[in-house]
Amino acid sequence: MLPLLAVLTGAAMALAVSGCSAAAPEGAVSSAAPPGFATERFPRPQRPVAGIVSDQWASEDSRERAGEAARVIDLLGIRPGMTVADIGAGAGYYVGRLAQRVGPKGQVIAQDIDRRTLDRLGQRVSRERLGNVSLVLGAPHDPRLAPRSVDLAMLVHMYHEIAQPYGLLANLVPAMRPGGRVAILDVDGPVPAHGTPRALLSCELAAVGYQEVAWHWIEGRSIYLAVFEPPAAAPEPERIVPCRAE
Template sequence: MISACLLLLAACDGSEPLIKREAKAPAFPAADRPVASIVSSRWSTEEARDRVNEAGRVTKLADIAPGMTVADIGAGEGYYTVRLARAVGAKGRVVGQDIMPAVRDQLAERVARERLANVSVLLGEPADPKLPADSFDRVMMVHMYHEIEQPYEFLWRLRPSLKPGGLVVVVDADRPTQNHGTPPALLRCEFAATGYEQASFTPMPGAGGYFATFRAAGVRPEPKAIKACKVNG
């Protein structure tokens, strides 16, 4: 009996067991909508986007200021990452995140080549952005929300990364998700289901559709309490 106890426990005095049971991952509802495929890390050429002042207008609408800490989710080749780095200045911080290792590596090379000392690069997961808690004034998701296969888990895991008063910024097209957009009503519903409220909404044809922001509101719901939104509901 004593030897069996020693095998299972570091000690028989209530200390940490040697054999641990893995915590069961929380269950989240599946998205009741199609998901767009990731066809390219480039939405358009940087020159074309600059001609319509896309980043400039988004940065202004998002109220990006020097000294802020900003995450660029689905950063791709870094169009927003490098421009956000300029906007937040030397005392600010930008994290460029992507889920594709090759894309993340290309972005890291660009950051090094352009000597962006206030930028770091992070590899996320499809259902978890892997952002540190209580860290960001703004989390940017530009032309990529419709590619998230598990939006409820993703948004749920994203929420703790916001600082008090922090905002999630979404730029997307007003069209069905399978056509690389997100209808605004569906966007609001999915954010609300995971504990956010809409802070602003602005039509933005020059960036492909609209600009919307969301803030954390109330208590983050338990995963089992989250209800999937209907596409036409």
Template sequence: MRLGLALLTPLAILCAACDGTPFAPEQQSFPKPDRPVSGKGSYQVSTETQRDNRGEARTVMDLADIKDGMTVADIGAGNGYYTVRLAERVGVDGRVLAQDIDGDALARLGRRVEREGLENVSILRGDPADPKLPENSFDRIFMVHMYHEIEQPYEFLWRMWPALRKGGEVVVVDIDRPTDQHGIDPLLLSCEFERVGYELVEFKDAPELLGYYAQFKAAASRPEPGEIKPCRSERAATGEARRLRPTKREKV
């Protein structure tokens, strides 16, 4: 058993945080993002076959250095494109936690997990402002083509921060375009992560991913919610496109 994840087996997947009880966050004040947010579920990157033909999942997992025995989370798992491929990569000694806020999507994914016999996969329903991940549990947390849909990114990232193990990192794949068009300026992405207690460690333009790849680690500490100041997109303010190009694995 790995840090309680085995308790969320595919047969008991959909009852976590889905009993109709309203989400009651701690009494803390988080800033709202100074930008629009994309609508959920209205953007489809491409089919799984097309994504595999581009080598998308393989490229992302290689960049993230996913190895046998790791414990990883797939946030906004949807139909499970990354979930099933991560399950194969981490092997029988690893664990994958697939998380989403869409109960119907999780039901479909649960059936897929059962059908494909993925015994190292667990499924959890999160909340819009809280992924509800267990603390000190993950070597990698994946957020692929979904970050721009998070309505309360500062609260979401702040609550996700304790879920990383020592040396754990967050992987983001997204597209460099306005946040109401299913993408996010990489400078704005980096700013929002850093304001909540993360550090950028890798960035790569990746046409094969139809966007870019960014990787963050937890900083030494995270600020109190009231200390977080929202970022403002320079592109939104000036109309100028700016690019973030740190050297691979270079801290910024």
């Protein structure tokens, strides 16, 4: 989106700095996690990549009227004390709602690859006094999250915009805690139309060793919430076989 879960523009492709620090002031971006596998080691995805048109998928008012965030958060069983990473956080629709659910003993990591998007989100975090939110600046192939720091990673309406999905998924593995999960919210439709077909999503996640554990339809049979368990260790990039969109 938006977010990731997620702004993968040409200018952002050069970004390689990340930030994540619970001790940082509200709204600040600070450096922490080391880089993962280099992008050139991964196969190119054999499918199109949707262009980024906005830092939000739809207006917050319309999403709130539809009850999107409340339903997704309930389905994922997010509870106080958890650490949730919103990959491609964009304008931050989920950030405040997640911060409220995980509570003061939990943490929300708002990640994006666009510095200006994160700066705007940082202002919102400060304005809303979200003391349990930290900001991370990542790269298109690497979320740059600290090792063993995340219970749940969310990629909301942005997976179709990921230019290097195999890299992002592989480099996400070390950040996940034992029992951690990765949740992807997207439209079951063509990638150029800002969706990810179910078969393609399942194939790309499986190519990096992820196992699907739950599938929920959020809006009719069009918008889905897919939940995966990451592998114990990421495969070597050269061993990943890319999927092809039908």
